[in-house]
Amino acid sequence: MIKIGMIIGDRYEIQEKIGTGGMSDVYRSLDHKLNRPVAVKVLKAEFSENQNFVAKFRTEAQAAAGLMHPNIVNVYDVGNDKGIYYIVMELVDGITLKKYIEKKSRLTVREAVSIGIQVAMGLDAAHKNGIVHRDIKPQNIIISKDGKVKVTDFGIAKAASSNTITTNVMGSVHYTSPEQARGGFSDAKSDIYSLGITLFEMVTGRVPYNGDTTVAIAIKHIQEPFPSPKEYAPDLPISVEKIILKCCQKSPDRRYQSATELIKDLKKSLITPDEDFVVLVDPDEEGATRIATDGEHELIRHSSTGSISHTEQMRLRDAVEKNYQSSDKADECTNAKTSNNRYNEGSSQKNNKSSETNYDNDKSLYKKNSKESDLDKLMIIMAVIAVIMISVIIIFAISRSFLSSSSEEASSVSSASTSESGIIVPNVIGMSYIEAKTTLQDKGFVVEKIDDNASTEPKNVVTGQSTDAGDRLESGSTISINVSTGKADASLDASEDSSSSASASTSEEEEKVTMPSVVGMDEAEARLTLVNMGFSNANINVIEVNNDDTSLVDTIIKQTPTAGTSVSVSSTISLELSIGPETSSTLYYYSGTIEAPTEDPYYTSGTTVSITLTASDGTALLSTATSSFPYTVQTISNIAASTGTLEMNFVVTIPITTDETTGTQTGGTTQTRTVTRTITFTPQS
Numbered sequence: 001m002i003k004i005g006m007i008i009g010d011r012y013e014i015q016e017k018i019g020t021g022g023m024s025d026v027y028r029s030l031d032h033k034l035n036r037p038v039a040v041k042v043l044k045a046e047f048s049e050n051q052n053f054v055a056k057f058r059t060e061a062q063a064a065a066g067l068m069h070p071n072i073v074n075v076y077d078v079g080n081d082k083g084i085y086y087i088v089m090e091l092v093d094g095i096t097l098k099k100y101i102e103k104k105s106r107l108t109v110r111e112a113v114s115i116g117i118q119v120a121m122g123l124d125a126a127h128k129n130g131i132v133h134r135d136i137k138p139q140n141i142i143i144s145k146d147g148k149v150k151v152t153d154f155g156i157a158k159a160a161s162s163n164t165i166t167t168n169v170m171g172s173v174h175y176t177s178p179e180q181a182r183g184g185f186s187d188a189k190s191d192i193y194s195l196g197i198t199l200f201e202m203v204t205g206r207v208p209y210n211g212d213t214t215v216a217i218a219i220k221h222i223q224e225p226f227p228s229p230k231e232y233a234p235d236l237p238i239s240v241e242k243i244i245l246k247c248c249q250k251s252p253d254r255r256y257q258s259a260t261e262l263i264k265d266l267k268k269s270l271i272t273p274d275e276d277f278v279v280l281v282d283p284d285e286e287g288a289t290r291i292a293t294d295g296e297h298e299l300i301r302h303s304s305t306g307s308i309s310h311t312e313q314m315r316l317r318d319a320v321e322k323n324y325q326s327s328d329k330a331d332e333c334t335n336a337k338t339s340n341n342r343y344n345e346g347s348s349q350k351n352n353k354s355s356e357t358n359y360d361n362d363k364s365l366y367k368k369n370s371k372e373s374d375l376d377k378l379m380i381i382m383a384v385i386a387v388i389m390i391s392v393i394i395i396f397a398i399s400r401s402f403l404s405s406s407s408e409e410a411s412s413v414s415s416a417s418t419s420e421s422g423i424i425v426p427n428v429i430g431m432s433y434i435e436a437k438t439t440l441q442d443k444g445f446v447v448e449k450i451d452d453n454a455s456t457e458p459k460n461v462v463t464g465q466s467t468d469a470g471d472r473l474e475s476g477s478t479i480s481i482n483v484s485t486g487k488a489d490a491s492l493d494a495s496e497d498s499s500s501s502a503s504a505s506t507s508e509e510e511e512k513v514t515m516p517s518v519v520g521m522d523e524a525e526a527r528l529t530l531v532n533m534g535f536s537n538a539n540i541n542v543i544e545v546n547n548d549d550t551s552l553v554d555t556i557i558k559q560t561p562t563a564g565t566s567v568s569v570s571s572t573i574s575l576e577l578s579i580g581p582e583t584s585s586t587l588y589y590y591s592g593t594i595e596a597p598t599e600d601p602y603y604t605s606g607t608t609v610s611i612t613l614t615a616s617d618g619t620a621l622l623s624t625a626t627s628s629f630p631y632t633v634q635t636i637s638n639i640a641a642s643t644g645t646l647e648m649n650f651v652v653t654i655p656i657t658t659d660e661t662t663g664t665q666t667g668g669t670t671q672t673r674t675v676t677r678t679i680t681f682t683p684q685s
Helices: 051-065 097-104 109-128 156-161 188-204 214-223 238-247 259-271 294-301 310-325 330-340 345-369 374-416 433-442 496-510 523-533
Strands: 012-020 024-031 036-043 075-081 084-090 094-096 141-144 149-151 446-452 462-465 478-484 512-514 540-545 556-560 566-568 573-578 588-594 609-615 620-626 631-639 643-653 670-680
Touching: 012 036, 051 075, 051 084, 051 670, 094 097, 097 141, 097 188, 109 141, 109 149, 109 188, 109 238, 109 259, 109 523, 188 238, 188 259, 238 259, 259 523, 433 446, 433 478, 523 540, 523 573, 588 643, 609 631, 620 631
Parallel strands: 446 478, 540 573
Antiparallel strands: 012 024, 024 036, 036 084, 075 084, 075 670, 094 141, 141 149, 462 478, 512 566, 556 573, 588 631, 609 620, 609 643, 643 670
């Protein structure tokens, strides 16, 4: 039982409960050994008592502890204190992406893409270390108060799914990939599918598939065409639309093959959103959208991923059996289809009993048939398959007829609601001119500015708009906004020339902003910051330069104008992007063996070690993991730098020690340890 004020693991003081989930409770805690705030996630009792789950959970959490990345919530420690199993994690002050979307209804395109880039960067780091998340969704993405995006709960999904955790505990089927819904193999491309669903929700404010049960939603992931996000966000740029569609292809082979590929397109979209550069592969007949097979329904019902609860499995099984039993009469098929969509507790219980009886009968029949010859068995199996196929054909034909009539009704409804098409005009009265202009342009409107010399509002405040807030306009429509000039006290008898001169002068002042600092940002982040300030992306020039400081590679190291300068938003901005030290004509190579990290006193033979080799110019040369030493490295050629850094990360268990004076025991916890070595490369002849 966790209580506020108690200390677990001899170092973590529980201070307050800050969250709860299906598997665990999360507490803000203080690490007394390192004197820093941490988040301690404590497993609920029902999972702590399952030793099989605990063992897998510890293994996965320890693997995740080796991940160190700015877009991942880092795991510091995993432990057990008198039956209390816990994980110590980085404490992030912020809210989940799910709550952020709910708060804003839908995000701007630039904001959604920027968040997507950071999530993909975290996934990329994990995938390159052989770790697949398996449960990417907005609830597992945290946005800190300083704007950093971090992915949490790495490795936990695998431990949970291997122990048949039900959906009320594990994740949401809204974000699951088709292969996960079938209960099949999931890999890095499954995470990319789930991130695509998350991008869809960010830009539209909704998920692509919904249903009354998790079974219904899972089947939609498998069989239904993926809806275009442009249906719900008409102003969505073509590049973002295609990125989402490529992430969410039914076939993993047609998605982005790595997070690295996805990041490249997301960054390009941030800079040129309206450019049609995303390549989508047209699905052939084999991979085209189709009705889920009975085998796929069976896989969903019996999946060990926990995507579908036992009750829903029984309901779906009964509904399918009812359809098969009624295939002899077409009118009964129609009734079966109708009843198939009306689930309630009473009928479910009744159907379950009937279903169990049928299964008992099937079992008896199987025992009887097992005594017959092999030929008889084969004939019986073929006859059963034939009956099932005929039943499916009849049901499919009736379904098409039903859907056709539904489509006609939907068409008439659609025609009646055409007047509701278009983008809702926001209220910008009271905003500054720059804020109003950005808000309207984000919606896809063209902004026309009209000086308001009669208003008593402060200069640059919007006093009116040509289209009322709440009305709908097509993307690309022009909206005029009245902007106060602050000249309400000016003489009405002033000459027209003087008025024009004053107006021009005011206009120039209105367009001036204080230049922000973008030094230290990457190119995409710098462009986003400047565009949000009102600068034109076309006027932002990025120049690649050499710099000896390898820690500054791919970041802005100089800007013109400098930060704090008052400049016009029409000004040309020059940014210098570091590409690292100037390359030498001499190239190097590395080969040989890597010895075990015996420098660390806690290292023990057989421990899995993550190995990363990076050249001094920032080039990644090797990223792998092994438990067998010495580890042989194949020759790596054409290295531009003469030296590099070898980093070895591994998890150890601190031995338990007893204080002879007090008898207090310490240790018994796990820690991530790091051994770093400097490597000198050999010149190539």
